[in-house]
Amino acid sequence: MSANEIIIDVLKKKARQFRKEILEIITEAGSGHPGGSLSCVEILISLYYYKMKHKPDNPNWPVRDRFIMSKGHASPALYVTLADCGYFPKEELKTFRKLGSRLQGHVHIGVPGVELSTGSLGQGLSVANGIALGARIRKANFNVYCLLGDGEIQEGQVWEAAMTAAHHKLDNICAILDCNKVQENGPVAEIKNEEPIADKWRDFGWHVIEIDGHDFKELIPALDEFDRVKGKPTFILAHTVKGKGVSFMEGNAKWHGKAPKNEELALALRELD
Amino acid sequence: MMQMKATRDAFGETLVELGRKNRKIVVLSGDLEDSTRAEYFKKEFPERFFNLGIAEQDILGTAVGLSLDGLIPFACSFAVFLTNQGYGVLRISICYNKRNVKVIGSHAGLTVGPDGATAQCLEDFAITRVLPNIITISPVDAIETEKATRAMVDICGPVYMRLGRAPFPIITKDSDPFVVGKANILREGKDLTIVATGLLVSESLKAADVLAKENIETRVINMHTIKPIDQEAIIQAAKETKAIVTAEEHQINGGLGSAVAEVLGKNVPVPVEMVAVKDTFGESGDEEGLLKKYHLKDVDIVDAARRALERK
Numbered sequence: 001m002s003a004n005e006i007i008i009d010v011l012k013k014k015a016r017q018f019r020k021e022i023l024e025i026i027t028e029a030g031s032g033h034p035g036g037s038l039s040c041v042e043i044l045i046s047l048y049y050y051k052m053k054h055k056p057d058n059p060n061w062p063v064r065d066r067f068i069m070s071k072g073h074a075s076p077a078l079y080v081t082l083a084d085c086g087y088f089p090k091e092e093l094k095t096f097r098k099l100g101s102r103l104q105g106h107v108h109i110g111v112p113g114v115e116l117s118t119g120s121l122g123q124g125l126s127v128a129n130g131i132a133l134g135a136r137i138r139k140a141n142f143n144v145y146c147l148l149g150d151g152e153i154q155e156g157q158v159w160e161a162a163m164t165a166a167h168h169k170l171d172n173i174c175a176i177l178d179c180n181k182v183q184e185n186g187p188v189a190e191i192k193n194e195e196p197i198a199d200k201w202r203d204f205g206w207h208v209i210e211i212d213g214h215d216f217k218e219l220i221p222a223l224d225e226f227d228r229v230k231g232k233p234t235f236i237l238a239h240t241v242k243g244k245g246v247s248f249m250e251g252n253a254k255w256h257g258k259a260p261k262n263e264e265l266a267l268a269l270r271e272l273d
Numbered sequence: 274m275m276q277m278k279a280t281r282d283a284f285g286e287t288l289v290e291l292g293r294k295n296r297k298i299v300v301l302s303g304d305l306e307d308s309t310r311a312e313y314f315k316k317e318f319p320e321r322f323f324n325l326g327i328a329e330q331d332i333l334g335t336a337v338g339l340s341l342d343g344l345i346p347f348a349c350s351f352a353v354f355l356t357n358q359g360y361g362v363l364r365i366s367i368c369y370n371k372r373n374v375k376v377i378g379s380h381a382g383l384t385v386g387p388d389g390a391t392a393q394c395l396e397d398f399a400i401t402r403v404l405p406n407i408i409t410i411s412p413v414d415a416i417e418t419e420k421a422t423r424a425m426v427d428i429c430g431p432v433y434m435r436l437g438r439a440p441f442p443i444i445t446k447d448s449d450p451f452v453v454g455k456a457n458i459l460r461e462g463k464d465l466t467i468v469a470t471g472l473l474v475s476e477s478l479k480a481a482d483v484l485a486k487e488n489i490e491t492r493v494i495n496m497h498t499i500k501p502i503d504q505e506a507i508i509q510a511a512k513e514t515k516a517i518v519t520a521e522e523h524q525i526n527g528g529l530g531s532a533v534a535e536v537l538g539k540n541v542p543v544p545v546e547m548v549a550v551k552d553t554f555g556e557s558g559d560e561e562g563l564l565k566k567y568h569l570k571d572v573d574i575v576d577a578a579r580r581a582l583e584r585k
Contacts, residue, residue: 066341109370115341120365126331127366130338130346137299137321138342157362160331168323 008216011049015041018084019245019272021093022076027265029097032105035255036149037077039180039213039240044081046219047145056086059112065142066131068116070124071149071178072106073257079103079111087113122155124148125175129165132173143226144173151183154192159204165233166205174226174234175206178213180242184256198237206235213238245272275475277440281379283415284436285310287422288347292318295426299339301325301332303350309379309436311349329359336374337366345373345426352378352435353394360400367431368404375425379436382522383550383567384472386439389557395550397435398499399527407431408453409499411470411521411529414443417497420451428453435471437522439560442475445495456503462492465578466510469520470496470529473548473569477520480574491578502532504540511541516581518546520574525549544584546577 001009018041026032048054052065069078076096083090088102088111095101102110106119115131118124128146135142152158165173179197181188188194198208207229211218219238226234242256243249246268260268292298292314299321306312306324315322325332329350336346348355355378356363367374381394401409410425410432412418418436425432449457459474460481469477474495481491492514494506511517517537519530530547537543550567564570 062342116337117365117370120361123330123334123362123366126334126362127338127341129331130335131341132338133323133335134299134339134342134344137339137344140342157328157330157334160326160328161334164325164328164331164335 011045011216014045014049014084016245016272018045018077018080020269021080023246023260023265023268025076025080025093025096026259027262028094029259031097031259032076033073033257034249034260035182035242035252036071036178036180037074038244038246038249039242040074040077040147040178041244042214042216042219043147043176043178043238044077046216046223048081048085050220051223052145053142056113059087063140063142066115066128066144068118068124068128068144068146069107070118070146071121071152072118074149075105075107078107078114082111082113085113121149121152122157125158125161126164128173128175129161129170132165132170133168135172142172146173146175148175148177150177150179150181150188150194150197153177153194162201162204162206169231170233171230174223174236176236176238178240179237180240182242182251182253182256184253186253201235201237205232207232208235208237210237211239213240214244247271275442277442278415279438279440280412280415280418280436281310281438283418284377284422285313287419289313289317291423291426292321295345297343297345298426299344299346301336301346301348303327303329303332303354305350308351309349309377311347329354330362333359333362333374333376334366337370337372340372340374345375347375347377349377349379351392351394352381352397353392356394356397356400356433364404368406371406371430373429374431376431376433377436378433380438381435382437382472383555383563383569384437384439384522384560386560386563387557390554393555395524395555396527397433398521398523398529401433402500402527402532407433407500410434410453410497411499412497413471413474413495414441414445416443416445416447417451421497424451424453437472441472444475444478451497454498454501454503456506457495457497458492458506459495460491460493462490463514464490465516465518465582466492466494466514467518467520467574467578468494468496468507468510468529468533470499472522473520476569476571477574479571480578483571483575484578489578489582496529499529499532502536504536507533507536508540511537511543516544516585518548518574518577518581520548522569523549525551544581546581548574548577
């Protein structure tokens with residue numbers, strides 16, 4: 001194996017581990033959003049273990065790259081990633097969604113490493129733009145990444161923000177769409193068709209890169225391409241599978257916001273081994 | 274003749290002055306900087322000014338992003354658009370996240386005038402009062418607006434300030450104290466207290482003059498901070514004068530009157546009469562005509578005072 005292949009193998013192992021942990025904490029909590037958490041695992045790993053400069057022992061490091069999780073219901077995926085990076089003890093993951101915990105049901109600013117509380121869909125990209133604009137004003141050199149859901153982009157504010165980023169030529173911002181094709185009550189295409197998504201963002205003035213959002217060999221070059229794009233924001237359209245990695249959850253809207261029972265968890269963990 | 278000046282004018286002038294001293298101040302506008310007077314800042318500091326177009330949710334969200342790295346954003350537009358269209362962002366991105374964002378809503382109240390109901394914000398107090406972490410300020414005149422604008426820069430957290438389009442009578446002095454959350458007594462009295470905010474404070478002072486002719490001594494309180502409300506001033510007024518009238522250019526539900534009644538109900542139940550817009554939308558018209566038609570004039574406050582006194 002080449003060095004690159006070895007690294008990708010390590011990342012793949014991490015993805016399997018994260019998927020298990022995501023399902024474990026949702027099961028322990030008795031509620032949560034497995035589908036959209038499982039779909040963004042490779043995206044988060046590519047950001048936190050490859051692309052972003054950040055220091056888990058110094059979450060407020062001024063020149064860190066910023067990450068805004070606009071699809072705040074996928075909090076388990078982010079919490080598991082942050083804990084694995086060392087932002088807080090893994091032990092704390094058990095407190096997810098419990099009374100008094102920092103690990104609130106939706107992504108919460110009280111958690112080390114989290115920049116913004118989210119959960120009301122559609123709000124994150126505007127905030128990411130604001131950080132990017134602020135960096136420009138202060139001549140600070142860092143990038144801002146924002147993860148959106150494909151159900152989420154039905155919110156009008158996303159398109160207000162899309163116009164703002166392009167108008168202000170924010171080339172320090174990279175929006176990533178976790179395009180898992182399924183929302184709470186069924187397929188996105190049936191509920192409110194968004195296609196052609198890539199054309200829409202291109203028409204809004206973004207540099208669009210379309211990839212398989214589960215393939216590190218596509219994610220990594222896409223994130224590197226963003227670095228080279230000047231004068232416009234970058235949109236990575238990452239095609240993913242809702243509930244990825246668990247046969248009975250994949251593509252199934254039922255698993256958007258439901259916790260597995262213990263037997264279902266056991267079944268899922270076996271599949272992920 | 275009383276001197277007049279719009280609170281939005283005072284805000285625009287103060288903001289540009291603050292901008293000279295404090296490089297962290299940045300201003301966002303919803304394509305209404307000509308109206309909100311944020312354009313004074315734009316002219317002097319174009320690199321710290323952003324007209325984000327007609328997109329209030331995006332404006333408030335972008336302001337949050339700017340605040341995350343220590344800048345002090347002022348988001349300026351009409352009160353009605355920021356608090357109504359922008360409500361979800363105000364709630365989560367700003368208030369839940371405790372962001373240091375200053376939300377400046379101009380053209381509040383009926384006195385926007387001919388633009389009519391869609392532009393007349395009559396619910397901003399109610400909307401901001403139910404949100405944790407935010408401070409709501411409603412300055413009485415241009416001088417107080419200047420003080421409030423300066424004060425909010427020193428507060429780390431969300432602040433909403435309501436401004437008016439029309440010139441307001443100048444009734445305070447440069448030397449008067451201004452402390453956020455601390456009401457100012459403008460006139461002493463032992464028979465009755467009027468708790469008013471914004472433009473209705475000057476109407477209340479006129480009403481107190483009328484009542485004085487009937488030997489009714491009226492205390493007038495300028496409640497410039499709607500949230501947190503100055504409970505102490507309200508409780509003291511209720512104990513000492515035993516009847517309260519509230520007066521505001523806002524819906525009768527959820528505004529200053531409600532805030533005062535909540536304090537009284539819990540502490541010193543005394544008769545309360547509310548002068549406010551009575552659960553109806555406004556309409557086009559001249560300022561004076563609107564205030565008369567919707568019963569927000571000095572005579573209406575006098576009537577309310579009489580009712581409160583009868584119930585004593």
